[in-house]
Amino acid sequence: MNIRRLRVITLPLAAATAVTVVAACSSSPSSGGSYSNVTFTTISPNTVITPGAPMNPFNATSNVFPSFDSMTLAWNAGNSADPNQELPGLAQSWSLSANGRSLTVHLQPGAKWSNGKPVTATDVVDSTAMWFAEGLASGYNLGGVKADNSTTVTFTQAPGAFDNLFETVLGEGSGSSTSTNDWIVPSFEYGKLLPANVWSTIAASLGTGSGKTAAVTALTNLGKKIAAYAPKTDISAGPFYIKRLNNSQALLVKNPDFYAASKVHVGNVIMEHDSTNQQIAGLLESSTLDTSPFVAMSSSVNAQIVAAGNKKITWPALVASAIAFDENVAPYNNVLVRQALAYVLNRTAIQHVGEPVVGTPSKTTIGAVSAALPDYLTPAQESALNPYSPNTAKATSLLESAGLTLKSGQWYLANGQPWTITLPVAQGFSDWQDASSVIKSELDSFGIPTTITAGPQWPQYQLNLFAGQYPVAWWLIALGPGANPTFSRIYGAYDGYVGVGSSLTRYATGNAAAKNFFNTPNTVTVPGVGTVNPGSLTAKLAELQLGTAAGLAEQKQIASELVKTINYEVPVVQLWDYVSLAYINGKRFTDFPTSTTLLGQNPGVWMAEGYLAAK
């Protein structure tokens, strides 16, 4: 009797479910414009899609999708040495003045917003004011901007400052990131947020007068107001605009007014958002996604995704992991000790565990990713670098030369104290955590008992580091593009150097003006190079006019000296270079880009360049 009752309950339920499954599976694609039946599905791992959240790129948690609906003047091409290599966005072309202090940008002819209104120089000028309000522009020494005509603007450097305008104005907007960068927003929508005196306030905030504090406060308040602003609809100058979104997906449709609309062969984009790697892997394995980036990948998951028919694509990531030393602390103030540790740590073994899929062992310690070496050194110079191949006998010899002693399998410092290492790992860096187990094993075996500790989250980890709490620590180095940002990770603010040219000042650890934890000597003597001031050299890189061949040549000369210095001085033991990773699924689309420059961009950039066609 009970079983019969159960059937009575379950049969209608099953029937209802079947009906709704059929109804759901028979959904019709959205319409509108050419290619309206071509839908490309990808994922936005950074943007948390939230109905009701502002469609405003200046809001850190907004519903915006770089390169699809949010546009910058240009997209950073990720060139390791030349940050001026940009891919056009809303800027069609640009030119730098002879003295490198102003940059003229010509907008794409025919560029329009998704409501049909033209993209104008006023949009760029007002957007620039918003960069200042969001604290972005002053960070890279931008002085101001003026409209030359309706489609041309000129940016100028802040008085007394010099920075690379190409990199800062054009290149900040990387097509593969969602950080609040140099977004161009429509003046007809956002202009009302700007007070009439915004440019005089900006000028006062950049100056040193009595009104500076009040101006900075006013700009900060304006920044909050802009960040919280929520336009009623998405107004895009990109190839797509948001039609609708729910809690986990956004539907973007083709913008017929996009300046390169004829090149775009996709009618709709479904943007998925899933918060975990397990979910992204599942979507790839079920061929739901046509492409997806992936961060932090294990070998087994990679094998499953590839086995499901996805193709793995990689490109250099211009960032590397390293072990850094505080040279204020013995024995790390001794170059022989640092060199010895470089011989003890087996990069291949450490990388094999730490980043088996999205990393490659660094060729040696140079402060730049190995892929950038040809940009700075000739093959002969490259082969002359010390590779620090694992060699414990060499390490032993170096340590003994430094006055350390080995007794019963334990190394002792020159003062007789046993040498131990505590290596903190920032929370969330699972690759560092995994790799640390190998480092511990290698150092323990060599006679340096090592303890791995769970550090705080990255921001607090950095603060502890800057306060001198970690004599030995994990550190991210070689952050390109461009030589100055690359080497500044060692000989810049983190070594106490602030400013450029005559204003270059060095601060000690603990000074709030800098973030010095390396504490390297002011000058070092490097065999084959001579006496070098690495901090000064690195600062000089920021002053080069990279828009000229002479500037690039000088950059190469300075960078080669820094590479050799780092290779000899070993302020860090470089372990692995990261590799960016994505998957493409060729079941529905063909004509994916092949160049690493484009692969490093979001698919919106691919489409604007004419790539991707439905099968």
Added chain:
Amino acid sequence: MQLARKLAAKLVTGLVMIWVVATATFFLVLEMPGNPALAQEAADMQHGMSPAQAASATAVMFGFVPKQPLPDQYRHYLWQLLHFNLGVSIAEEGVPVSHIVASAAPWTVILASFGIIFSFLIGVTLGILTAIRRTTRLADGLTLLGAFINGVPVFVIAIMLVFVFATILAIFPQGGTVSVLETPGWNAGYLGSLVVHAVLPVACYTLAGLGAWQLTSKSSVITVLGDDFILAAELRGLRPLTLARYVARNAMLPLFTILAISFGLMFSGAVFIEEVFNYPGLGELLIASITTKDFPVLDGAFLLIIVAVILANILADLAYPLIDPRIRRS
């Protein structure tokens, strides 16, 4: 009159409990280690931003982090609470907490209420079946199955369902609530998509609770079946339907308590289920707000859970006399 007095007393007690728990939650949440800006910066970096990008992306968020002394914050919180204002989110830059919580709550209610109802109906049915046929192999098998399901962690069930039905067979979506291709409204495509997206999470919720209902109801029915009044009823030759009603009313009492609390607790969200199925309910909101240290959202979500549990308890207390004459008479 007596019922009104009783109701008023319970409501006053409930309000005091809400104040006590809300106060405790407010201070506990603020005492959590870490701060929202640092958490956001770390999350941005883990999503691939450079340290500089993460720092600049986070900078503007400081405007939404309360900076007043703790006692002032508490007074402000209580005062705003009295005006039904839960404040603004830190992580979602100024968005009202009430909007965020109200957006998440319906998804949890849909998921949890269907999950509770299905697991209750199926579990209790199986429990009664195994109690009545307790000497058969079928009952032994069902009891073993119920005990097994009861012992499997919910996240394991969720991952297995996703793996089999979304990844391998690909007959259900892996997550989310509805396909964005469907036009929202009362149309078959949209409603069908809602149901299809809810199938796996509801099935998971059902499976997760089914074993407990089955085992509890089996135990309860067996206890009642051994009572003298059942034997007396059988000897009096009462019809099976009347007999079943006797058994059901008595066996229902402990189950009713659990059911009432289940409905109250459903607002805490099925944390693991919502996380695995990317279902944007209160459970996922709790996880997200803990990760981002979004104190106002955490306070708001906890408050909703507290109020729901207290209300469920009050309703259960009031309903007992209706289903149990012994309480009514006492």
